[in-house]
Amino acid sequence: MLAEDPSDQFLQYALALEFIKIGERQAAVEALEHLSDDYLPKYYQLGKLLEEDEKIDQAIEVYKHGVALARKTGDLKTANELAEAIWMLD
Numbered sequence: 001m002l003a004e005d006p007s008d009q010f011l012q013y014a015l016a017l018e019f020i021k022i023g024e025r026q027a028a029v030e031a032l033e034h035l036s037d038d039y040l041p042k043y044y045q046l047g048k049l050l051e052e053d054e055k056i057d058q059a060i061e062v063y064k065h066g067v068a069l070a071r072k073t074g075d076l077k078t079a080n081e082l083a084e085a086i087w088m089l090d
Contacts, residue, residue, distance in 0.1 A: 009039045016045065025049060040069055040078060047085060056089055063089075 002011045019028035032046040043066025050059035070079035
C-alpha cells in the first residue's frame with residue numbers, strides 16, 4: 001500500500017511503528033522525523049524514542065511542538081498527554 005501512495009502519512013507512521021517493533025530504532029526516528037509537522041501522532045512516538053535514547057532536551061522540544069499543534073487543532077486530550085510527558089522529564 002505504501003508503494004502505491006508513499007505520501008500517505010498514516011502508512012508512513014505505521015511503518016515507523018513497525019520499525020520500533022523490530023528494534024530498528026534509528027529507522028523509526030528517521031521515518032517519524034520525515035512525517036509532516038502537522039501529523040500529530042508523530043510527536044508522542046518520536047519523543048518517547050528520544051527519551052529512551054536519553055536525548056531528554058530533544059524529547060522535550062518534540063513534546064512541546066506536539067502540545068502546540070494539539071492545542072491549535074483543539075485536541076486537548078493529546079495536548080494534556082504530551083504536557084504530562086514533559087512534566088515527567090522536568
